[in-house]
Structures are given as structure tokens and as C-alpha cells.
Amino acid sequence: MSNNTSIRRHTITALVDNEPGVLSRVVGLISGRGYNIESLNVGPTQDPTISRMTMQVPGDDRVLEQVTKQLNKQVDVISVTDLTRESFLNRECILVKIAATRKNRSEIIELADVFGGKVVSVQNDSMVIQLVGEQQHVADFLKLVAPFKILDVSRSGVIAMGKE
Amino acid sequence: MRSGAKCTIDALKDAGVKTLFGLPGGTVLDLFDELARAPLEFFLVRHEQGATHMADGYARATGKPGCCIVTSGPGATNAVTGLATANMDGIPVVCIAGQVPSHMIGNDAFQEADTVGITRAVTKHNYLVKNVDDLPRIIAEAFEIATTGRPGPVLVDIPKDIQRQTTSATFSGKPERRGYKPVYEGNSRQIAKLAAAINASRKPVILAGAGVIAAGASAELATLARKAKIPVTTTLLGLGGFPDTDPLALRMPGMHGSVAANRAISTCDLLISVGARFDDRVTGKVSEFAPNAIIAHIDIDPSAIAKSVRVDIPVVGHAKSILKELIPQIETQARKEWLTQVHGWQKEAPFIYDTREPRILAQYAIEQIYEVTKGDAIITTDVGQHQMWAAHFFKYTQPRSFISSGGLGTMGFGLPAAIGAKAGCRDRNVIAISGDGSIQMNFQELVVAVEHDLPIVVVIMNNGYLGMVRQWQEMFYKKEYSAVRLDQNLRARNEKLRDKPPGYLPDFVKMAEAHGAAGLRVAEKREVAPALRKALAMKRPVVIECITKPDDNVYPMVPPGASLSEMVQGLA
Ligand SMILES: Cc1ncc(C[n+]2csc(CCOP(=O)(O)OP(=O)(O)O)c2C)c(N)n1
Ligand SMILES: [Mg+2]
Numbered sequence: 001m002s003n004n005t006s007i008r009r010h011t012i013t014a015l016v017d018n019e020p021g022v023l024s025r026v027v028g029l030i031s032g033r034g035y036n037i038e039s040l041n042v043g044p045t046q047d048p049t050i051s052r053m054t055m056q057v058p059g060d061d062r063v064l065e066q067v068t069k070q071l072n073k074q075v076d077v078i079s080v081t082d083l084t085r086e087s088f089l090n091r092e093c094i095l096v097k098i099a100a101t102r103k104n105r106s107e108i109i110e111l112a113d114v115f116g117g118k119v120v121s122v123q124n125d126s127m128v129i130q131l132v133g134e135q136q137h138v139a140d141f142l143k144l145v146a147p148f149k150i151l152d153v154s155r156s157g158v159i160a161m162g163k164e
Numbered sequence: 165m166r167s168g169a170k171c172t173i174d175a176l177k178d179a180g181v182k183t184l185f186g187l188p189g190g191t192v193l194d195l196f197d198e199l200a201r202a203p204l205e206f207f208l209v210r211h212e213q214g215a216t217h218m219a220d221g222y223a224r225a226t227g228k229p230g231c232c233i234v235t236s237g238p239g240a241t242n243a244v245t246g247l248a249t250a251n252m253d254g255i256p257v258v259c260i261a262g263q264v265p266s267h268m269i270g271n272d273a274f275q276e277a278d279t280v281g282i283t284r285a286v287t288k289h290n291y292l293v294k295n296v297d298d299l300p301r302i303i304a305e306a307f308e309i310a311t312t313g314r315p316g317p318v319l320v321d322i323p324k325d326i327q328r329q330t331t332s333a334t335f336s337g338k339p340e341r342r343g344y345k346p347v348y349e350g351n352s353r354q355i356a357k358l359a360a361a362i363n364a365s366r367k368p369v370i371l372a373g374a375g376v377i378a379a380g381a382s383a384e385l386a387t388l389a390r391k392a393k394i395p396v397t398t399t400l401l402g403l404g405g406f407p408d409t410d411p412l413a414l415r416m417p418g419m420h421g422s423v424a425a426n427r428a429i430s431t432c433d434l435l436i437s438v439g440a441r442f443d444d445r446v447t448g449k450v451s452e453f454a455p456n457a458i459i460a461h462i463d464i465d466p467s468a469i470a471k472s473v474r475v476d477i478p479v480v481g482h483a484k485s486i487l488k489e490l491i492p493q494i495e496t497q498a499r500k501e502w503l504t505q506v507h508g509w510q511k512e513a514p515f516i517y518d519t520r521e522p523r524i525l526a527q528y529a530i531e532q533i534y535e536v537t538k539g540d541a542i543i544t545t546d547v548g549q550h551q552m553w554a555a556h557f558f559k560y561t562q563p564r565s566f567i568s569s570g571g572l573g574t575m576g577f578g579l580p581a582a583i584g585a586k587a588g589c590r591d592r593n594v595i596a597i598s599g600d601g602s603i604q605m606n607f608q609e610l611v612v613a614v615e616h617d618l619p620i621v622v623v624i625m626n627n628g629y630l631g632m633v634r635q636w637q638e639m640f641y642k643k644e645y646s647a648v649r650l651d652q653n654l655r656a657r658n659e660k661l662r663d664k665p666p667g668y669l670p671d672f673v674k675m676a677e678a679h680g681a682a683g684l685r686v687a688e689k690r691e692v693a694p695a696l697r698k699a700l701a702m703k704r705p706v707v708i709e710c711i712t713k714p715d716d717n718v719y720p721m722v723p724p725g726a727s728l729s730e731m732v733q734g735l736a
């Protein structure tokens with residue numbers, strides 16, 4: 001047991017059997033301890049019988065170490081890694097619908113360009129931008145466009161992978 | 165081609181099941197139809213909680229998996245407490261549940277419950293069978309998962325249509341799951357490290373838990389302890405894993421542990437847990453647990469390690485194989501100084517009670533059970549004061565002779581567990597030590613013992629109280645006794661019922677008789693041993709009600725949240 005009990009956001013990825021009930025088991029184990037899963041992404045791997053889950057959970061290091069062990073113990077969980085301790089890549093994809101008039105449209109497009117975003121839909125009074133990037137990058141963008149009035153956001157949840 | 169129902173029953177037979185506990189209903193009619201022709205002994209329980217506890221008691225007594233079968237909806241929800249009990253204590257149980265037909269799942273059909281959803285958190289694993297071809301494999305897997313690694317309950321939910329469909333599928337060999345690979349062999353470097361720590365230690369203590377019993381490692385444990393002269397404290401669920409009669413036995417640690425065990429833990433320089441998971445009832449205040457010790461932890465469950473206390477030397481694996489590898493690396497020692505200190509504590513403060521008390525004390529009655537049986541019995545308990553006293557005043561010398569709900573603390577466990585134990589061990593005396601509160605939770609199961617001619621003895625310690633709760637109210641809630649009186653004479657208002665013999669409800673003797681068993685009531689100390697002898701000679705289920713002193717307390721006691729060095733002792 002480490003004495004390090006700092007609270008931070010943990011990025012945990014798990015390879016699980018691609019079967020019903022597994023998601024609920026994993027989520028139940030975490031939420032049952034009163035921890036909130038801030039971000040969750042699930043999708044099949046190159047082996048269609050295996051899914052990868054990526055979760056972000058803010059919490060105590062020690063408790064999350066225990067959670068990781070408990071997850072590992074589940075019969076339908078193949079492996080679990082808490083990436084927080086190593087260097088890893090994270091990406092998130094968002095779709096954001098912004099209120100836009102003819103007057104400020106170009107300003108928004110410019111901002112999206114700077115962030116590497118893409119305009120994927122334009123309506124009379126709104127537009128939708130798609131942005132892929134590191135979690136922080138996405139957060140920065142959302143902050144900057146906030147004054148334009150965000151009508152809706154849909155986020156993929158963070159996906160992650162260890163660098164090694 | 166076989167039906168799903170036939171596949172299921174065949175798979176149970178293949179798994180070695182000879183004894184099955186359960187109760188039928190709409191969604192398991194096909195399974196019961198097959199059962200009627202199967203060479204299995206079936207015990208018809210009266211409440212599904214009873215079925216799970218019987219399967220659990222059977223497993224604890226025999227070491228083989230216990231198996232039960234329940235219908236959908238209320239049948240499955242009634243089984244939840246028993247599954248949770250087995251899950252907390254790591255007991256191999258396989259529960260087969262019926263489910264509404266596949267196409268009706270999710271429609272709030274009659275007697276539908278989301279059984280896999282409800283039981284997910286209280287089982288080691290569970291399955292909803294969606295394809296009849298999977299059934300033989302799933303049942304084989306269920307038994308494999310239930311019995312390997314840290315054992316535990318597995319539930320298989322089988323929709324009615326799946327039971328009726330036919331398949332040519334079979335399964336043989338050992339089930340393999342890529343996500344399930346329990347570690348058995350301990351890491352040799354860790355074992356060598358542990359050996360070096362033991363050889364260097366001046367004041368070591370072994371904390372032996374349920375893992376010793378599950379692994380069948382009591383012989384190895386005794387060899388290790390005797391060779392290196394290490395005192396052994398056994399947790400509630402580890403009782404019998406090391407003989408209480410051995411001079412090295414410190415008895416139970418923790419909240420109601422012995423002075424010797426708790427002092428030894430607080431003083432030792434090396435604590436070796438063998439299959440004990442450092443439950444909070446064992447550790448007391450974690451930050452002051454074994455403050456001077458290097459802590460080693462042998463456990464088959466990696467998630468048990470460092471869960472609550474810091475661990476310096478973790479060894480993941482099977483207790484028996486690890487101890488076998490460890491023993492040759494251990495030096496023989498005399499350890500005079502440490503043993504002198506430990507024996508001093510054992511002598512100074514054994515488990516005691518007021519022997520001058522004229523009324524029956526549960527402690528006295530339990531001592532009598534020990535004397536009359538000469539210690540040769542399987543004891544099951546319920547939960548409360550009597551449970552602690554059963555741990556203190558009966559000396560356990562054999563593994564699988566003490567059966568109790570430790571982790572969940574389930575009142576109502578004792579009687580059905582005794583029936584399950586007796587069903588698996590017909591040649592053993594099986595005695596359920598219960599309380600007047602607990603016994604009422606599953607009394608109905610007594611009928612099962614009568615029907616199957618299982619001569620168990622149930623000893624009810626009738627103190628007129630939910631005694632353990634009363635003790636906490638006395639000690640920690642300024643004697644504000646709230647909702648703990650069971651004896652009508654102790655209740656303020658019920659004038660009508662006062663002093664009508666037996667003066668309280670229910671009349672346990674009549675209840676025993678109404679269920680087809682014999683009932684005996686003893687109110688005097690001198691009657692206790694003769695009643696026990698009589699009951700054991702009757703060769704039929706007997707309930708003995710002992711009218712005990714109402715307001716005694718279990719000591720020693722480490723108050724909740726305190727450290728093990730802060731024991732409150734009773735008689736001084
Ligand atoms: C199902 C259940 N409900 C409540 C409790 C809380 N509880 C623990 S001990 C106890 C009192 C048990 O009374 P009794 O069986 O008479 O035993 P005693 O302590 O008097 O020996 C209670 C209510 C429990 N352990 N299990
Ligand atoms: Mg009582």
C-alpha cells in the first residue's frame with residue numbers, strides 16, 4: 001500500500017469480454033464505491049470478442065489501486081491498467097453546436113481552424129464543429145467558444161493508450 | 165439431443181453434485197421434471213434463503229461445492245442473502261435460477277426479476293444463459309469458478325425456453341477463461357524473503373484465516389508453527405485451522421478476541437497472515453494495528469493484499485503450496501523469551517465467565533456442549549453474542565468444524581447451515597448454537613431436518629434479547645435500550661403476555677414440536693448436560709432451549725474504532 005493518497009483523475013483502461021453484463025459489472029464496481037465515472041468509452045478491439053473500456057475516475061490513489069485490483073479479479077475482465085502512472089496518449093472527439101449568426105460565423109470558423117477543428121454543419125442560426133484532440137486541447141477550445149453560446153455538446157469520452 | 169433442462173441436471177452430475185437444495189416454481193418446472201428422475205438427493209426447503217445457507221453449510225463442512233436451485237423472481241430474490249453470505253466468506257456455491265422465457269425478459273413479466281443484475285454484486289460471477297448450446301459449458305465453468313482461486317458463489321440464470329430447447333452440445337475437459345487465471349504457486353523470491361523474515365524475527369505471530377481451511381493447509385500450518393515456535397491466532401472463520409488446544413494457540417484476535425492474541429499482535433515484530441483478509445473486526449484501528457511488525461500476507465486473492473493494512477511481504481497463491489515451499493527454509497527455533505511472554509498472557513487472561521452465576525450463562529452451556537461432545541462436533545452458529553461465545557468456549561481442533569457467517573454476519577444462517585453440514589457429514593454430530601433472535605429468521609427449515617431424518621441439535625440461547633445489539637446500547641448508547649427486547653417480560657407494555665408460561669413469545673419447545681422435532685427447555689445449570697446427552701441420544705432433530713441470564717456481555721471487547729491494545733475486559 002502506498003502512502004501516497006493524493007486525489008487526482010485516473011485514466012483506467014480494461015480489456016474485457018465483449019459480452020452483455022460486463023459493462024454493468026465494471027461500472028457497478030466503481031460506482032458502488034461512490035466514485036463517479038467522468039468519462040467512459042467502450043468499443044471492440046481488433047479481436048471482436050474483446051472490448052476495450054477506457055474510464056476516467058477522479059479519486060484517491062489508494063482506493064483506485066484497490067478498484068483496479070477488484071476489476072482485475074472479475075472473471076470477464078481480461079486485463080486492467082491504470083495509465084495514470086505511465087506516459088500515455090489520450091484523445092477525445094467532440095461535436096459542439098454553437099449559436100452563430102452571419103456576423104460572427106467567420107470568427108468561430110477561425111477559432112476552429114486554430115484548434116484543428118472542422119465545421120461539419122452550418123444552419124441559419126447555428127453551426128456544428130468537430131474537434132479531435134487531447135483532453136486539455138478540447139477543454140481549451142470549449143472555454144474559448146463558450147461566449148458564443150454553446151447549444152449542445154456531444155463527447156466521445158476519452159480514449160487512451162500507453163506509449164510503450 | 166438433450167433438452168436444456170436435461171443438460172443442466174447432467175452437468176450437475178458431471179460436476180459431482182449428489183445433494184441439491186431448493187424449491188420449485190413456474191420457471192424451473194422443466195428442471196424439476198428432470199430432477200424427479202435424477203440420482204440426486206433433493207432437499208425441499210421452505211424458503212430459498214434456507215437453500216442457499218444449506219448449500220453453503222454443506223460446502224463449509226465437506227469442502228465440496230454446495231448447489232441449490234430456485235425459481236425466478238421471488239425465488240431468486242430470496243436467495244440473495246445466502247449468496248451474499250457465501251460471497252463474503254468465499255464459499256463455493258452454485259445456484260441455478262429459473263428465468264422467464266427469453267422473449268419476455270425486460271417486459272415486467274410475471275415473476276420476472278433482473279436476477280443477474282441483482283446478484284452481480286453478491287456473487288463471484290453470474291450468467292444469463294442465452295443459447296442452449298452454451299449450457300453444458302456454462303455449468304462446468306460455474307463449478308470451476310466457484311471452487312478455484314478464492315472460492316465463491318456463482319449463479320446461473322436459465323430462461324424457461326432455454327430449458328425446453330434441445331441441443332447436441334456437450335462439454336468435457338477443463339473450462340478455460342482468458343480473464344480468469346487464479347495464481348496458485350507463490351513467487352519463490354517472495355517466499356524466500358518471508359523465510360528470511362521468519363528466521364530473523366524474535367517475536368513472530370501467525371494470523372490464520374479461512375484461507376487455511378479452504379486450501380486444506382492446516383497440517384502445513386501446524387508444522388510451520390511448531391518448527392519455528394510461532395504462536396498462532398485464528399480468525400473467526402479460521403477456527404479449527406489450528407487446534408485451539410495447542411500451547412501455541414492464541415485463539416481468536418480482534419474485537420472479541422483474546423487478550424493474548426491482541427497483545428501478541430500489538431507487540432510482535434513479524435505478523436504472518438495466512439489466508440486472513442484483515443477484516444475490520446480483526447484489525448481494530450488500522451493505523452495502530454501491529455505497529456511494530458513487518459507484515460507478511462499470504463493470500464490467493466491479489467485484491468485482498470494491502471486492502472486495509474500495509475503489507476511488506478505479499479505472497480499471492482495457495483496457502484498449502486506456499487507453506488510447503490516455505491517450511492524447509494525455516495530454521496527450527498526454541499524462542500523461549502517470546503513464548504514465555506505469550507504464555508504469560510494466555511494464563512493471565514483466558515476467556516472467562518462468572519462461574520458463580522446461578523443462572524445459565526450461554527458461556528456455561530457452550531462449555532457443556534464441548535464437554536458432552538468431547539469436542540467432536542461440527543458447530544454452526546447464528547450471529548450475536550452466542551456466536552462469539554461459541555468461538556470462545558468450544559475448542560476447535562479440526563478444520564471445517566466451526567461454521568459461521570463471518571463477513572456478512574447473517575442472522576438465520578445457523579439452522580440451515582447445520583442441515584447442509586449434516587447432509588454432507590452424516591457421521592458427525594452437528595450442533596447449531598443459536599440465539600432467540602436469530603433462530604426465528606429461518607426456523608421453518610427445521611422441517612427439512614425432520615423430513616430427511618437428520619438428527620441435528622439446535623441449542624437456542626434464549627436471553628430474551630437481541631443480545632449483541634443490547635450490549636452495544638448498554639456500552640455505547642447510555643443504556644437506551646431501543647427495540648432489542650424479545651422476552652415479553654422485559655417489555656414495558658405487554659401486560660397481557662407477562663408471566664404466562666413460558667412468559668415470552670414464541671414458545672420454542674412448542675415450535676420444535678410443531679415442526680416434527682423434539683423440544684426441550686432447560687432453565688437450571690444442572691439440567692444442561694443431561695439435556696444435551698439426551699438430545700444426542702435421541703437420533704432425531706432436537707431443539708434445546710436454554711433460558712439464560714438476559715443481560716450478560718461478551719468480553720473482552722475492543723470498542724469500535726479503538727486499537728487492539730485498548731481492550732475492555734469483563735470480570736477482573
Ligand atoms: C439479518 C440480520 N439482521 C440484523 C442483524 C444485526 N444483529 C447483529 S447481532 C443481533 C442480535 C442477535 O440476537 P440473538 O440471535 O438473540 O443473539 P444474541 O446476541 O442474543 O446471542 C442483531 C439484530 C444481523 N446481524 N443480521
Ligand atoms: Mg438473544
